Amino acid sequence: MSSVFAILALGFFLGVRHATDPDHVVAVTTLVARHRRIRDAALIGIWWGVGHTLTIFVVGGVIILFSIVIPPRVGLSMELSVAFMLILLGVLNLRGLWRYRSAAAAAAAPAEVQSPPHQHGDYVHTHAHGRTPEAHPHRPDETPLGWLDRRLGRARPYRALRPLVVGVVHGLAGSAAVALMILAVITDRRWAMLYLLVFGAGTILGMMVLTGVIAVPFAYAGERSARLRGRLAISSGLLSLSLGLLLAYQLVWVNGLFTGKPTWIPH
Numbered sequence: 655m656s657s658v659f660a661i662l663a664l665g666f667f668l669g670v671r672h673a674t675d676p677d678h679v680v681a682v683t684t685l686v687a688r689h690r691r692i693r694d695a696a697l698i699g700i701w702w703g704v705g706h707t708l709t710i711f712v713v714g715g716v717i718i719l720f721s722i723v724i725p726p727r728v729g730l731s732m733e734l735s736v737a738f739m740l741i742l743l744g745v746l747n748l749r750g751l752w753r754y755r756s757a758a759a760a761a762a763a764p765a766e767v768q769s770p771p772h773q774h775g776d777y778v779h780t781h782a783h784g785r786t787p788e789a790h791p792h793r794p795d796e797t798p799l800g801w802l803d804r805r806l807g808r809a810r811p812y813r814a815l816r817p818l819v820v821g822v823v824h825g826l827a828g829s830a831a832v833a834l835m836i837l838a839v840i841t842d843r844r845w846a847m848l849y850l851l852v853f854g855a856g857t858i859l860g861m862m863v864l865t866g867v868i869a870v871p872f873a874y875a876g877e878r879s880a881r882l883r884g885r886l887a888i889s890s891g892l893l894s895l896s897l898g899l900l901l902a903y904q905l906v907w908v909n910g911l912f913t914g915k916p917t918w919i920p921h
Contacts, residue, residue: 658845665836665849669856672828673703673864677736677897681820682865684743684894687887692869699865700858701814705821706828707854711847713829718837718846724830726918730911732826733918737901739823744895747887831920 672678682702686695716722832853833846840846875883910916 670860673860695869699861702821703858709825714833740898747891
């Protein structure tokens with residue numbers, strides 16, 4: 655019995671370490687780049703961990719309870735979903751490049767007619783307007799996302815949706831490896847399922863701390879320089895896009911996802 659508790663304790667610390675995997679760090683960095691407060695970033699980490707744990711528990715639990723063997727092509731496809739998620743997050747963050755170019759162009763515009771990119775809720779856009787408030791051509795809440803921001807912006811499920819979805823997708827890539835590792839050391843399926851929950855709890859804690867630490871430079875930059883904050887966000891987007899493309903290349907061409915003999919080793 656004591657050995658089982660030792661394994662569960664080890665599972666908790668392995669979950670904490672699992673949160674620091676490179677693809678996880680890059681993904682949450684692109685999410686944290688949107689926020690200036692460390693507390694908000696830590697909440698992103700918690701919701702990411704909840705989504706990741708949910709997938710690990712469901713998919714890993716099915717593998718443990720029903721002794722399912724994941725075919726190589728299915729395993730590679732689950733990992734490819736992580737690559738697509740990283741690419742998507744990178745592209746979304748790199749939209750900031752357009753905003754800063756627009757801001758530079760607006761600086762050369764006439765004094766009374768400017769078109770800098772500006773934000774209403776979660777919607778960033780640009781259009782010509784004067785320096786005075788009455789010259790702005792629309793109310794702040796009259797934007798494509800204004801209706802959602804007004805009604806759902808304060809709802810926790812709405813704010814948690816993005817990191818939750820990213821965590822769920824990331825859990826697909828690691829669920830088979832975690833389940834196979836558990837089956838190698840724990841034969842009792844009830845204890846194995848408990849291990850999944852303990853592992854997930856460690857992942858949630860690890861990601862909460864990690865996102866809080868990652869948010870420090872963004873919070874510092876936000877207080878001192880909007881340009882520096884933008885560069886940090888763009889850097890995280892480039893990193894996410896590059897890692898996603900590299901991972902996709904590895905899975906499709908090196909591991910042969912679409913060939914007759916794909917090779918996949920859960921890790």
